[in-house]
Structures are given as structure tokens and as C-alpha cells.
Amino acid sequence: MTLRVLALTCTLKPSPAKSSSDLIARQLLDLFAEQGVTGEVVRVVDHDVHPGVETDMGAGDAWPEIRRKLVAADILLVATPTWVGHMSSVAQRVLERLDAELSETDEEGRPAMVGKVAVAAVVGNEDGAHKIIADLFQALDDIGFTVPAQGGTYWNGEAMQGGDYQDLAETPKAVASANATLVRNAVHLANLLGAKPYPAS
Template sequence: MSPTDYSDLSAVYFNGTLKKSPERSNTDGLIRVSRRIMEKQGVSTRLFRTVDHDIAPGVYPDMTEHGWDTDAWPGIYEHVKAADIVVVAGPIWLGDNSSQTKKLIERLYAQSGDLNGKGQWAFYPKVGGCLITGNEDGIKHCAMNVLYSLQHVGFTIPPQADAGWIGPVGPGPSYLDEGSGGPESDFTNRNTTFMTWNLLHLARLLKDAGGIPAYGNLPEEWKAGTRFDFENPEYR
């Protein structure tokens, strides 16, 4: 047991599987590895399988204001706002992230212009990570896309913030299939554990420090003319 107390932290996991509940999701199996570690530390966790929710596609906070009849995202986003850690997880399809994972990233992007209580972008100082499953190549490609997207909209990414499992290339066993070797993979279990602890450590550091310092990253102050030591080059 870690000597550090993490029990005031909360985490939200998103599963981008294309399978509606209660169909078994292999990505859920890998999420459970990480989630159990967090819960052993007293961290409050919440899991959303996005395909189970009527989340409209789009890049605005509430898509009912842009032609859609319903949109579950505004309610789900309240859990993101309250979380210290967000883990985006999903399967590989055609070597890339699933449509559900991509839709989630787009909806997170929709909120990236919001501000937090310090006047920074809304996702300062939340910590982000990534889990990928599949039976074809693409873990690193998918993780690069997710982690780049998370940091771009304001999440802080710790070292080794991704983990994944793939079976043999082509048709073959998935993570939770009997005899797949997925749950027994030392490489996957090590990387998932390291990712989880790095998320916890960085979230703890940021929370104790009061978040990312606000100097130099306040959009409204920039708009008002503050330049945070930036100087225009002299043209002659």
C-alpha cells in the first residue's frame, strides 16, 4: 500500500467499444486492471461505455442547440468536470481508434474553450491516460492520437500514460477470450500498473500544488492585452 493518500481523487474511464451492454467488452477487462488499483487507494471511479449513451456527434457542448433532438453529453460532462483523472480506452478497428473513441475526443474538444475557476482552459489540471485493446497492430498509433488530443485540449499527461494488449495479427483471440494470454501478459500488466500509478502520482502533485500555475496561460488576460513577457520581434 502506498504511503500517500489518494482517497480524495476521482477518476472517469471511457470505454469506446462498439458493443452495447451487456455484451462482453475486452476493453472493459483491461480497464478493470487499472480501476482496481485506483479503488484500492480509495479513489472514486466511474466508467462510461459511450455506446450505451445517446451522445450526439459534434464539437459543441450541447448538440441539441445544433439540430439534434437529444444529447447525453452535457450530463456526462459533469462527471468529467468533477474528475481529477480521465482515462480514454477503446479497441482498435482498421488500425485506428473506434468511432466511439473519436466521438468522445470530439466532445471533449467541444468543452476545451471553457474556463476553470482560475481562468485557465477547463481541463487544467486534469490528468489523462489511455488504454487500447485489439487483435491487430495499432496500439501506439491509437495511443498517440488519444494522448496528443488530450494534451492539446489541456490535460496533463504523465510519463508512460498508455498501455494495451493485442493478440496475433489477423483473426484471433481477444483479450478476455480463454487462452488468449491477455490477462496473464506481464508486459501489459506492468504497463497498465505503471500508467495507473503515474496518473495517481501526477494527479496528487497537481492537486496539492493547486493546479498548473496560472501565469502565462490565461486566455482572457491575453485577450485583454497582457502578454506574459512575450515581445513582438522588431522588424527593420
């Protein structure tokens, strides 16, 4: 089975500005590609995603097209910066729009996102990565995604020193190891769920 991954980067910086969140997402997609998984990165802030908790918020809403890509994917990667200890407002909006999936079901009566794997990547020059990953995983689990073992990766700069992940000369060994584990476990879990789906509701 050929797997697909969709990376939603939740930076506040529109393209073509450089982004640490976008960088780590693309590094992870490169690792997924080594495992035979195809995918793409969507920088959410480049699209007019309307506020709301419906799958389609009407004229001009860009979420339905992003959702179409998510429906076609087996793995969702959410990459976000840390802002005052929390995920970005863009990441929060993604979660709010995904709330609509609680009322969407497949032909077997399961929530629409059940059977998909979710992973997370967080970067920032301040503390907060563990809490952000916990918040993301709780929300994504509620929506129906399955989280693999060690499905989160992050980089935090030294406290109160500034600096960005994109400015590093190379990926720190600990981050590279976490990235590789995330990808390996996500692919393993997605293959298992593809072969043996959750029971019908």
C-alpha cells in the same frame, strides 16, 4: 485529497455484451481503487452522444451528463478497441465532443480540463495501439489534460490470428506491469497537480 477517475470505454458493443475495452478499463479501476482512488466506468455507446463540437448539442444529447462526471473527476481513462488500425469511432466522437473544452475556462482563466490527468488503454487483435495512444494523447494534451510518464497500456493479439483480450486465461505479465505503472504514475501526477495547480492564464 481523495481522487476520482472516470473511465470512458469506447467499445462498439452496447451493454450487456462482453467487451475487451470494458474489461481492461475495469482492471485499471480495480488498481486505482487499491491506491484509494474512486471511480466509475461509462460505456459511451450505451448513451446517445450526439455528433458535434459543443458541450451540449440540445435535446436528447447524453454528453452533458457524461461531461458532468468528467468535470468532477481528476483522472480520465479512455479505453478503446483497435479498428483497422485506428481508435473506434466512439473514441473519436469523445474527442470531438471534448473539443468544446478549448473555449471553456475556470475561474482563473485556464481551459476547463487543465489540471486533469489523462491515460489510455487500447486492446485489439491487430496492430495500431501505439498510433492510437499517440493520437489520443496529442488530442487530450491540446484540450488541456496532462499525460503522465508511461500513461498508456495496451494488448495486441498475434498478427492475423484473431482472438480477444477478454478470452485470455490471465493478464499477460507485460500488460499487468504496464497497467500498474499507468495507475501509479497517474495517481502521483494527479496529486501533484492538485497540490500545485498550473498558473492562471
